[in-house]
Amino acid sequence: xxxARNKQDLMIEVWETLDCESVGAAEILxxxxxxxxxYGKQAVDSPMVIARLLADEGAILRHAEIMELYVExxxxxxxxxxxxxxxxxxxxxxxxxxxxxxxxxRRKYLSDGDDEGLRRVKECGxxxxxxxIDRAQTGTIDPNVRARYAEIAEWFTxxxxxxxxxxxxxxxxxxxxxxxxxxxxNDPGDGSDTAAG
Numbered sequence: 001x002x003x004a005r006n007k008q009d010l011m012i013e014v015w016e017t018l019d020c021e022s023v024g025a026a027e028i029l030x031x032x033x034x035x036x037x038x039y040g041k042q043a044v045d046s047p048m049v050i051a052r053l054l055a056d057e058g059a060i061l062r063h064a065e066i067m068e069l070y071v072e073x074x075x076x077x078x079x080x081x082x083x084x085x086x087x088x089x090x091x092x093x094x095x096x097x098x099x100x101x102x103x104x105x106r107r108k109y110l111s112d113g114d115d116e117g118l119r120r121v122k123e124c125g126x127x128x129x130x131x132x133i134d135r136a137q138t139g140t141i142d143p144n145v146r147a148r149y150a151e152i153a154e155w156f157t158x159x160x161x162x163x164x165x166x167x168x169x170x171x172x173x174x175x176x177x178x179x180x181x182x183x184x185x186n187d188p189g190d191g192s193d194t195a196a197g
Contacts, residue, residue, distance in 0.1 A: 002014065002038070007043060011054070014034045021060050022059065022060040023051060023054050023059040024061075024065035025068065047066050047069045049123075079120055082105060086102060086124060089149070092151065096155070099155060099159050103159070106163055109121060125156055128156050136153055151182070
């Protein structure tokens with residue numbers, strides 16, 4: 001039925017076949033069914049990953065539905081408590097504290113040899129990065145706030161690429177002249193703000 005040669009193309013083809021501009025839970029479920037039929041259950045990506053792919057293709061996301069689907073699946077999950085409210089990107093201090101928490105979890109799972117935990121830490125970082133990028137590109141948000149989200153997206157990008165080096169890098173970045181000129185008044189500096197929000 002579908003002509004796609006790989007999983008990503010299949011997800012896009014299913015969405016195009018559904019002939020809808022916006023994507024929510026129903027569309028994600030239809031795409032997952034096609035992926036399972038073609039590649040098996042283990043090949044299914046999280047709703048957030050599928051949504052990001054489709055957003056890149058021009059889909060309008062119904063975020064609340066997608067998040068609800070994602071949370072629904074996490075219920076009863078042994079990792080849920082560790083990841084609940086772990087990432088907050090509403091400001092620079094909270095983003096820095098979130099990255100510190102993610103890195104602590106990454107080190108724990110690495111030490112324990114927990115591949116699933118490591119996968120989830122990475123997925124959490126990827127989702128935070130995507131959210132920061134989306135907010136940085138929202139034209140209705142104040143340019144200073146967009147710049148802050150772009151900075152946060154860069155932090156998550158660098159942490160995902162090189163988590164072992166990130167702590168030293170962020171210290172240097174936050175003390176740089178460029179950073180101070182752009183964000184000094186919006187950054188508590190130590191990343192100790194761990195409040196969710």
